[in-house]
Amino acid sequence: MKRYSAWNVFRNGLSDQKKWDRVWRDPDPKKSYDVVIIGGGLHGLATAYYLAKNHGIKKVAVLEKGWLGGGNAGRNTTIVRSNYMMPDNRRFYEHSLKLWENLSHDLNFNVMFSQRSHVSLFHSPAARDAAARRYNTMRVMNSDGELWDLNRLKREVPHLNYGPDARFPILGAAVQPRAGTARHDAVAWGYARAADSYGVDILQNCEATGVTRAGNQVVSIETSRGLISTKKLGFAVAGNTSRLWRIAGLGRLPIESHKLQAFVSEPLKPLLDQVLAFGVGGAHFYISQSDKGGMVFGGDIDWYKSYAQRGNLPIVQDVAECAMSILPCLGRVRLLRHWAGIMDMSMDGSPFICKTPLSNLYLNAGWNYGGFKASPASGWFFADLIANDQPDPIIANYDLDRFSRGYNIDERGAGPDPKLHG
Numbered sequence: 001m002k003r004y005s006a007w008n009v010f011r012n013g014l015s016d017q018k019k020w021d022r023v024w025r026d027p028d029p030k031k032s033y034d035v036v037i038i039g040g041g042l043h044g045l046a047t048a049y050y051l052a053k054n055h056g057i058k059k060v061a062v063l064e065k066g067w068l069g070g071g072n073a074g075r076n077t078t079i080v081r082s083n084y085m086m087p088d089n090r091r092f093y094e095h096s097l098k099l100w101e102n103l104s105h106d107l108n109f110n111v112m113f114s115q116r117s118h119v120s121l122f123h124s125p126a127a128r129d130a131a132a133r134r135y136n137t138m139r140v141m142n143s144d145g146e147l148w149d150l151n152r153l154k155r156e157v158p159h160l161n162y163g164p165d166a167r168f169p170i171l172g173a174a175v176q177p178r179a180g181t182a183r184h185d186a187v188a189w190g191y192a193r194a195a196d197s198y199g200v201d202i203l204q205n206c207e208a209t210g211v212t213r214a215g216n217q218v219v220s221i222e223t224s225r226g227l228i229s230t231k232k233l234g235f236a237v238a239g240n241t242s243r244l245w246r247i248a249g250l251g252r253l254p255i256e257s258h259k260l261q262a263f264v265s266e267p268l269k270p271l272l273d274q275v276l277a278f279g280v281g282g283a284h285f286y287i288s289q290s291d292k293g294g295m296v297f298g299g300d301i302d303w304y305k306s307y308a309q310r311g312n313l314p315i316v317q318d319v320a321e322c323a324m325s326i327l328p329c330l331g332r333v334r335l336l337r338h339w340a341g342i343m344d345m346s347m348d349g350s351p352f353i354c355k356t357p358l359s360n361l362y363l364n365a366g367w368n369y370g371g372f373k374a375s376p377a378s379g380w381f382f383a384d385l386i387a388n389d390q391p392d393p394i395i396a397n398y399d400l401d402r403f404s405r406g407y408n409i410d411e412r413g414a415g416p417d418p419k420l421h422g
């Protein structure tokens, strides 16, 4: 793989851009691998990369049933933040944010990470107190967080509905300045290219259809491109996790598959410099402006479980109402596209990176709304778990047993019931 550099850009310009290498190979599946990861989204690709880079395990394949990044990896609203209070998620997402801060350099690929601040509005003194507690905890633990009063907020984000007749009067905001956005498909391509450069085989159009076991051990995987043997197997298939779990003969998981929609408007002149989030009284809305000018936004998950990658109209209305109540200037803006992805909603709103009842099968799932920001740390710790067969202390509670222990990872503990996410 040629490294990208100013010199390379110049030299390829001289040959009309025709001499660039393929960004990653398109190999045929080998008969066997040391590790197979099912799922060519961000988590699968990041895992393969860190297996090779951090642990020297390079005989690795990533199986993707469609095209690389065609799942949630390329469908999300790209928000990256680490504003958690409770220890497990705080440490994990802070580790992820630190990896994000160096990711373009590490991958030698511009993932367009833009630390433009994440601004969470609050609308009541109680919400302000809760935000103060959470953001002060973050600061004490060496992360970053600020509270903006109304005057500061008006200066920084002038176009919000501050009027006396606002449906949700705004009192101020909790802000994480290091948070922001990145270009989602660039992240998938960057991880794929970097993993490929270590010799990882990325197998697109390769669906896992069966898992062959000998007792409590995985021996091989049946795929649409033939049988592949492996010493270790990892699942990183987001909204399809329950299906694969069943294929492996393991019954049911505490995960439901729900759809989440995202929306993008026609391009506008610069309107919003930050990522803005707002949630009050059952409303849930987040918005940022892409580098091309489109307003990128979303709201709640749809109200029923499904594996379809398309959304329903009531949520379109719901999200449009949220947009109008907080940013009325969007009222005449035209919507360009909207789409949906299949979310792996866990019962407590927190993820799994853990071992499973099968001795050489490892699980990465339960990312809910937040798996984009998690992807670097998820790959990092999942690779570590697969390589060393024991969890790093930071992810020790991201296991399936936490429900029987009654352990609460997140302060909200909100599961897949859409009402709980409002």
Ligand SMILES: Cc1cc2nc3c(=O)[nH]c(=O)nc-3n(C[C@H](O)[C@H](O)[C@H](O)COP(=O)(O)OP(=O)(O)OC[C@H]3O[C@@H](n4cnc5c(N)ncnc54)[C@H](O)[C@@H]3O)c2cc1C
Binding pocket: 038, 039, 040, 041, 042, 043, 044, 063, 064, 065, 066, 067, 068, 069, 070, 071, 072, 073, 074, 075, 076, 077, 078, 079, 080, 206, 207, 208, 209, 236, 237, 238, 239, 240, 244, 260, 261, 262, 298, 339, 340, 341, 342, 343, 367, 368, 369, 370, 371, 372, 373, 374
């Ligand atoms: C609309 C929307 C907005 C979001 N916004 C944000 C956000 O702003 N910030 C944030 O942090 N998170 C966000 N998320 C969540 C985030 O996108 C996901 O949590 C994350 O992408 C999931 O991990 P992944 O990328 O590995 O999943 P995916 O990209 O879904 O990867 C899983 C892959 O597995 C493949 N697969 C499934 N079954 C098989 C099989 N049998 N064989 C082979 N391959 C298989 C699928 O084709 C898919 O490509 C959002 C999600 C959606 C849908």
